[in-house]
Amino acid sequence: MALIVMKFGGSSVGDAERMKRVARRIVERKQEGNQIVVVVSAMGDTTDDLIDLSKQICEGTPSAREMDMLLTTGEQVSVALLSMAVQSLGEPAVSYTGWQAGMYTEAVHGKARITDIQPDRVLKSAQAGSVVIVAGFQGMTTEGEITTLGRGGSDTTAVALAAAIKADLCEIYTDVDGVYSTDPRVVKVARKLKEISYDEMLELANLGAAVLHPRAVEYAKNYNVALVVRSSFTQNEGTQVKEEAVMEQGIVVRGIAYDKNVARISILGVPEKPGQLAKVFTALAKEQIDVDIIVQSGVIAGAADFSFTTALTDLDKALAVIESIRSDIGFREATHETDLVKVSIVGAGMVSTPGVAAKMFETISELGVTISLVSTSEIKMSCVIKQAHLAEVVRALHTAFGLDTTEQAYVGGPQERR
Template sequence: MALIVQKYGGTSVGTVDRIEKIAHKIDAFRDKGDDLVVVVSAMSGETNRLLELAEAVHPHVRGRELDVLLSTGEQVTIALLSMALNRLGCPARSYTGSQVHILTDNVFNKARIRTIEQEKIRADIERGCVVVVAGFQGVDEQGNITTLGRGGSDTTAVALAAALKADECQIYTDVEGVYTTDPRVVGEARRLDRITFEEMLEMASLGSKVLQIRSVEFAGKYNVPLRVLSSFVEGPGTLITLEDEHMEDALISGIAFSRDEAQLTITGVPDHPGVAYRIIGAVSDLNVEVDMIVQNVGADDTTDFTFTVHRNDYERSLAGLQTAATELNAREVRGDTKIAKVSLVGVGMRSHAGIASKMFGALGKEGINILMISTSEIKISVIIQEKYLELAVRALHDAFELARHPKDRVDTANP
């Protein structure tokens, strides 16, 4: 008998009909003898509807009252799913985050989980109940309702699996697993049988929307086996786990990409110690996260800085950089919002050379100019013009033969 934590996203529970189908799926699992804790999101579109209501009453509202409002979405789902399970003769009991006492810090709208009380859950499991928990929410030490931010239900599920020492945490969504890249861009994209926590974390941070980043961090930290499956199609999904000896079969596991990029450049800055801090600090002080950075030193004792930010932060960053440019007597500030980031991810890079040159060759063959480059032990990211994004992803997918199983590929370590 195994203890499984399952999570169903908004699409999976988007209608009463789908909730009933999920109830049948859960009942079938229970018939196999497994103990189940189920975490659910709000019904598809419900969180956005609640946000629109809040905006209508108080534009740009944040804080405690918004969390009180948003937490109601999941409360509807846990009640409906528990009703559907009980109707099937499958004992079920629902809990909000505060009822099961998922203790968080007091950062409203983006709280972090501290501890989870297990007594109620374990008592219900012992009685043969399926425990249905509202994702995305918790409670702080003062009893205030908190929410975990977008995608927080994934984090709730992984945190529960870690606390309960579950055998596996299964994330059910509208895709059949983690793919080598987005199948909407590359029709031949292949579902991965398994991927490491490290690779999944890179892919999530680089643009893959399958899993929320914090949930992958949590799973890796506590070594919770994580499996991504489809709510609508039966299959093995993708197992996310620790690296093992089989992981080196694949040099590249996947290609992640992001369209939400913007580039900023400041030129003609005096090449003096502390200048980099003054430039990047002017943007960081606006609570903007800087991603890739390139510095070029000129022959006239000046330097140029180019860096990227999220496109939503572009206008604020541009204003901050222009202020810094005036103070530093820089030559020019310019920006570009028509860029995109494409990244190769794979633990196999650790033990194989030639990946970067093969990547650059494939892009060059398609006439795609590389604007910036960033590397780490298991990833290579490039900034290119946005209009070439899909062409770049397809070219790289072909160059590294990602549509084929690693054992069937030719040696791609050398171009």
């Protein structure tokens, strides 16, 4: 008997029929002799709909606490309905909110991190023979405040819970049947990977690949959770995410990711004094604003310019922070650019293979596309370009690094290919 965590995203439970299909999938796994714990997201676009509703109610920025109170209701609807669907198929089931399942988080609203899991109630119910259905994306502080884990938080809930209960396997079900070499909606001949290393998957997730949340991959790597990504609509074999993945001969780049949530901020005319950059990035860090690529130009007439990227969703807050320290820094002006996208190539084989950067730059330049910023590490390389060129650049890189296949990738429900 195996203890299995199954996670289903919002598209997998988007309506009543999909909910019933998921219930049948769960019961099949249960009747194979397994103990089953399920983590589920809100149905379809529920979270977005709730956010839109809050904007209709509140003209300004709504309370972060009340937003968490509102958004967690989406998953509570899902777990209750899915539990009913499983019960209707003759199997016992019980639904729990994140806090009922023992999920404790830091006291941060909107993007809290899990600090502790006390899964006794979950384990007791599973051992008693019930399918346990847990609301993803949510938890509670030690003071009893409800929190959310941010976008993709249900992945994190599933993997963290799998680690806490020492599950034999954690399956992430989505609308694609595995991890692909790039977004199959952009490249129809994307390659499905049989397996991928934690490090490669973590880079792809951090760089914009939406199939797994970065924190979920971190948990899987840190606690050696056996992780599989597969489709909730088919029985196709998925992708294993593991410590060491077998490298295909001749394939140096394993995947191509892109991130549209990118803004570039430039601070011009910064006086040349020690500690100027530290002041800027310390102020941004205090406001929980992450910074990615940083580039500084040479010093001219005692002043320098530097640019960095941040999330487009953090742009207004970042600009406000920078303006608040203008008198302390003494810079001339701050500008920003928003019609950008970050395209990245990832592969463990890149570190020992010369010419990868040259091929990436040459491929992009042949399209007549200008690269604004570049960032590299041992297993990834990122370029910031104009968003209008996204699709053609991703397709060209996919071909250039030998990732194209002869078969079209599977995306969406049964019979649906794009």
